[in-house]
Amino acid sequence: MKLISYTKEGKAGFGAVTADNQVIELTDKITGVDCLATLVGSEAMMGKAEDYVATASASLGLDSVTLEPVIPQPSKIICVGINYVAHAAEAGRKVGQYPVIFQRFADTLQAADAPIIRPIVSHEFDFEAELAVVIGKGGGHIAPEDAMSHVAGYTCFNDSSVRDWQFHTHQYGMGKTFRKTGSLGPWMVTADEIADYRELEIKGLLNGALMQQGSLSELAFDIPHLISYVSQALDWNPGDILATGTPSGIGFKRTPPIFLKPGDVYEVVISQIGTLSNPVADEA
Incomplete structure (x- = not known):
């Protein structure tokens, strides 16, 4: 997967980028995961994200969001x-x-x-x-x-x-x-x-x-x-x-x-x- 952090209309989000530069939103899709840093910290949650991305449809164009640093606030x-x-x-x-x-x-x-x-x-x-x-x-x-x-x-x-x-x-x-x-x-x-x-x-x-x-x-x-x-x-x-x-x-x-x-x-x-x-x- 290619994973991004972004803002859309002032709201922070994260998702997966498809081969045709569309975005499958992952925000609020996986219980207990509120950002990309949380997602990558759990193999189980990453597995759920992969399963979701495999069947979900993209809802955003990559050009419709404002990218953030991949991990916006890394602890170090x-x-x-x-x-x-x-x-x-x-x-x-x-x-x-x-x-x-x-x-x-x-x-x-x-x-x-x-x-x-x-x-x-x-x-x-x-x-x-x-x-x-x-x-x-x-x-x-x-x-x-x-x-x-x-x-x-x-x-x-x-x-x-x-x-x-x-x-x-x-x-x-x-x-x-x-x-x-x-x-x-x-x-x-x-x-x-x-x-x-x-x-x-x-x-x-x-x-x-x-x-x-x-x-x-x-x-x-x-x-x-x-x-x-x-x-x-x-x-x-x-x-x-x-x-x-x-x-x-x-x-x-x-x-x-x-x-x-x-x-x-x-x-x-x-x-x-x-x-x-x-x-x-x-x-x-």
Whole structure:
């Protein structure tokens, strides 16, 4: 299934997207499920959703709803830096013994097609195409061999970064936590639709020009390792987001640097999943 969160006439909803871009509404259809994060946290409820979608008719056009980030309010967004060897090389870094972990907040996220915002205080606004994992079953102290059973699905993520603020100190989280700078969507493809995430190919395009390209087989720390590693410190919750890192080609390491500006459009394209597209606008 392809699952979305959306608003329609000011009311929040969630549903499944059909092959012809129609929406089968799931809001209020499954007892005890009030949002997509709740749905993905239960295998039984996901099974009921699949059964419902298999027989229900679409009632909305995808173009008639306003998309929200796939999970509008994840309890945490865990991001991984320097997780492609080629990206580490362009950044002048080496992949270490442990993954580089930082965090985002839910209010930094925008939906597909919504503008990502270049902040007033910096014009060094950069792009980062990534695969994001949506956690289903929660838990802590997860063994790597069990980690994939905690994956509900996959979506596209643009971890757009404010580079000068990122490097104000050696803790570079501030460059990742500006309001409305990241984007997540347009939908989540459920894990059963992806036979092997390592076969996924990722691209980042700026105004149609290829900037970034990589394969998920190139991750220095794979998804099971990352889920397990983080779970030693924090319990994963249903709907949490794990952003797996960006391939090489980022803007600030180019000569001359390329930064996002108002009027640009950046697209994250991942095979078997789809395209996350966002225009760029200046902060008001």
